[in-house]
Amino acid sequence: MALKSRHYSVAAWLIPLLYATAALVVGFTVPRLAYNVLPGLVSTVSVNAAIGIYSAVASGMIALTGIVFSLTFVMVQFSATAYSPRLVLWIARDPVVSHSLGVFTATFLYAIAALAWVDRSGSGGVPLSGTVFVTALLIVSVVMFIFLIQRVGMLQVNRMLIFTADQGREIIENLYPPLETLPSQTSTEITQAPCFQTLLHCGKPRIIQAVDIPALVGIATRNGCIIELVASVGDAALEGIPVLRVLGVGKPIPEDRLRLAIRLGAERTFEQDPKYAIRLLVDIAIKALSPAINDPTTAVQALDQIEDLLNRLGRRRLEIGSFCDAAGNLRLLINFPAWDDFLRLALDEICLYGASSVQVMRRMKALVAELISILPEERHSALREWQRRLQSTIDHSFANQQDKLDASAEDRQGLGSTRRKWSNESPDVHGV
Template sequence: MPVWLIPIVYTVVSIVCGLVLPRLENAYAVSLDLGVSAAAVLAALSAISSGMMALTGIVLSIAFVMLQFSAITYSPRFASRFARDPVLFHALGIFFATFTYALATTLWVDRAGGMGVPTLSAIGAVVLLFASLLVFGLLMRRLGDLQITNTLRFIGDQGREVIRQTIDAGVARAAAVAGATPAEPVVQLLRHQGPPRYVQAYDMPALVALARRADGVIDMEAAVGDMLLDGSVVLRVLGGTGGIQEAELRRAVRLGSDRTFEQDPKYPLRLLVDVAIKALSPAINDPTTAVQALDQIEDLLRRLARQPLDIGRVADGDGSLHLAFPSPNWSDYLSLTFDEIRVFGTTSVQVLRRLRSALLGLEDLLGGDARGEEVRRYLVHIDSAIERSAFDEQDRNAARQEDPQGLGLTR
């Protein structure tokens, strides 16, 4: 269910309950006399409904501040975390339910001058009020997620999870495939139609089933995270009989207006880099945040460093290749994570020291293999940037020192 429907469901249910429960209470004479006058109950219900309206406005203001803060301080792409947070919409739903239920219950207080007070229904309004206050307190705790440490840890956790799900599963799939993508003729071509959309995920079982049915191979042109424009090639069907229904192919490629973490290990790295380079902008000038982002980046790269990254092949049960899709290699990950931070961080000794520490750590982890050689070439690039920088010789010597804390200990 879309998150924006959550408050509507709460509101509709509360109105129904506010109109039906007092009627049932009156019909079955289920009444509890607490010695409270109808005027007092009416005043209490009116106060609850009007007060909750004001509290709802406060919560909406808090939500707006959270969105603005995350978009300006971290990344506009990260703001969607709060814009789609179910906790926020459930909180709004409970607030809406409280004041609509209280308003509906007031209609039954001393109805027609002789009904008296629907005591149990009035108690329900008080229970909803306390539930709303509890949810409001939990929502205030949610503001702690705006702290930079929590934000970076959240992105890092998402990255570790998508690496575990995507890379580990992809290694098992690719190991079972016999051979590379065949050089078969293109028998079918699928192009995107409509407004620009991001590729969010592949339905791999569905694509494999379609390719097996056509006795061919589906070669994806669009990688997860790519933007598709009108007329862009989405996929090609190689060999076989072709004739797969376009509607079936389109359903197997999920598109959306934003990138997601699902099946996209590059996206959490992209967000971490965004946070780092925004912190390095002259308007913010916070290199320590960039160093903290590099802590998470290095951890994710260490998890990728020893994994086979050529995972873009999927077979059916007998090992025959039926699906191929683009997957990033080690150079792609290095460029994504370090290029922009290197460019924007050349004026910060702290960032350069942390970059060298990350690269030396990866070099030590990889040893003398091809990926380790790429890391060494990148380290030479960093040292060349330090040499060409506007630093004096003393600052250059300081920048050449690797330090996991940036400016912590000379190693």
Template sequence: MRSACSPPHFFYAIVTLAWIDRGGDGTVPLFSVLLVTVLLILSMAVFAKLVQRLNDIQITNVLHFIGQQGREVIRTMFPRLDAPAGPTPESWRAAVEAAQRCPVTQTLRYSGEPLTIARFRVAALVRQAQAADAVIVMECAVGDTLVEDTLLLRVHGGRQPLAETPLRQAIQVARERTFEQDPKYPLRLLVDIAIKALSPAINDPTTAVQAIDQIEDLLHRLGRRALDAGCVADEQGVLRLIFPTPTWEDYLTLAFDEIRQFGASSVQVMRRLRAALLSLMDSVTEAERKERIRRYVHHLNLMVEHSILDAEDQVVALQEDRQGLGLSRRRAETERDAIPSP
């Protein structure tokens, strides 16, 4: 038979029984009473902590935590567009093209069980490239899963081959993706929560709208940042490291495509998506990014028009509403008319 109490409880009971009426005085030791009181207070404190932890896993808190991680990685990775002038995207593109025209002098491949790139030790890679007067071009991005014989990097130019061990150590891997150096990951998690909420088994568009709130905030921050973070120079301004980073269009696609597809029949989700896109159009300053958003709004309009919604629901779905359903904005109709077909 299984014991009715845990080993610590059983040990406490045996010790207490051994001290009760010790010496025939007919008393219970004060120590045992005090110990029970302390354990009771400790149990209450642990239970209160457990209740607090259960509150932390409520969906609103989870969404806020993921969004906070995304805001932090955006802040650390990407400089603001209005920051002091640095190399322009055109100059970076010219430097990248010049580096890639140099002959490939070395390649490095992965060997081992499938793992995910967690982060690059950028400073270490730049130092190694500078020492050999070379340019390291990463063929994998943070968040990629590596399998046997995956090409990790190419070395262009250089006076001598780079040591493989330090190169491998500069590419840190883990069993799963992390937030560090990967602004796509918080977006990916938020989108996953949204599309799970939109599944027929759950049917919770309000949670999807709450996820879009966090997604929109991250895109607002990305829209005001210089996204050319994949080019790193040494102290002399010479390009030494190139690694893949997403474009503005990649972020839009990741953030909205699946939600748009799975939420096409939800008036609430369509209205919230439209509000997010029009707000982004007002927020971004680069003409190319505005044009990408404009095309996306046009695509959203077409999807609503070809959805299973009837004519009256389509009119409602084409309105802007930051709450999804609850507060229509007239601006959406006039703004929609001003958006030309791509």
């Protein structure tokens, strides 16, 4: 199973620093080379006009940079209170934000540097290179400004929901095979295999972000053992907590080789963790259902994306935790969530916090009914249990009988059109 790896090797603050350094280097070397090698290559812009243009670009760009990024970070902070701070962090760390800051800073610094070469040594000329570079940087700055506004526009609730669900759809597509694929067969001998090595986490608390499955399978194959990942992707690795166990017989494996196959980080990522996208969507929904916000429509919109993810998961083979070598011998065990785990994550908290909302209950009833109608039979048992649970929640949350009937209806919009079961004998059916 091949997964796309995402590495953030360059810190966000380093990108603007590189732009600034490049602007200073170009600003003081290129004009010098042009002045010494091609002294006659000057711009037609007058000295006074060049000084005015460069000064205006420098002062205007630094002011624009301060205003734009102040507003951007205010919007990010505001959105963090409305959605989830974990989700908004992905938008704030977008490369467009770092590169925009870098381009704006580079334009400011280069305009300052270009001023030093205007009327150099009383030559009365303006280097052509300075005019060309300033013009190019201004054009790039306008383009980056447009991209930045587009990114900030993603903070709208519907776009944020779609962005989050898109991450989940991508990982589901890459991680899980179709439902028609036979489930992996776990050997019954693993419960009898002794554990001769346990890898403990050392250091500060970290999150397990991804696992290099081919590397662990290769290590287990070469050593003739079975590796069991005790902690799941997305779990917190704490000091002294077991991360994996080595089962079988043999010599202990060097710990550094095992640690290199497990990527740790400060926070969860979408890679190899389909639960994370659902977790963020649920966070948005339950925050919208809090008394401070009281926005059940946003919760319904989140349920639209959650239903799509559950629909895709229900059509996939989720039992993928056993990995074998080329000879078919079991080599790696990883704990992946089951269908019941996904349903519990997706519906449990929304059902709890939205129990008194007619709109949310109607949408959840429609969600479960729709999944029953389109997913294979093996998914129905857990879904029918959720049907009973939703009805029980409605019965306990609404004292008025009419409110119970209203909340028990299936409605994909929450409070839109109640789902009707048409029949050929119905007098409301007309030919078209």
